[in-house]
Amino acid sequence: MLIRPYLDDELRPKACSEFLAHVQNCEECRRELENSFIVEYALQYLDDDKIDNFDIKELLDESIVQRERRMKRRQILTVLTWLSIIVMGAVIAGILVRLLLPEVFSYAVDVFHDISSSYNLN
Numbered sequence: 001m002l003i004r005p006y007l008d009d010e011l012r013p014k015a016c017s018e019f020l021a022h023v024q025n026c027e028e029c030r031r032e033l034e035n036s037f038i039v040e041y042a043l044q045y046l047d048d049d050k051i052d053n054f055d056i057k058e059l060l061d062e063s064i065v066q067r068e069r070r071m072k073r074r075q076i077l078t079v080l081t082w083l084s085i086i087v088m089g090a091v092i093a094g095i096l097v098r099l100l101l102p103e104v105f106s107y108a109v110d111v112f113h114d115i116s117s118s119y120n121l122n
């Protein structure tokens with residue numbers, strides 16, 4: 001089950017989205033997540049007096065919303081990173097083509113001249 005990795009924030013964005021989508025529709029997993037969340041929260045705020053009057057469902061919903069937001073940001077960041085890599089690759093390729101194409105072109109002209117002049121000599 002993915003509840004432990006979810007609570008430890010070890011799921012990749014895609015797996016996390018799938019997990020949260022499943023939990024929204026699966027009563028059993030939802031309850032298991034709630035129970036784990038309660039234990040997690042209780043351990044974290046053991047000395048806190050607020051623990052007596054907290055709404056665990058509300059807290060869990062809030063934490064899920066926050067997690068979804070963070071995963072979305074992370075996914076957007078991943079897309080942006082790939083886009084910038086692609087754009088940079090295209091720019092570098094463009095620069096290389098501009099630098100190398102005249103070389104290739106003048107080399108081809110040289111070869112053509114060599115061939116035609118050798119034909120003229122014979």
Ligand SMILES: [Zn+2]
Binds near residue numbers: 022026028029030
């Ligand atoms: Zn389930």
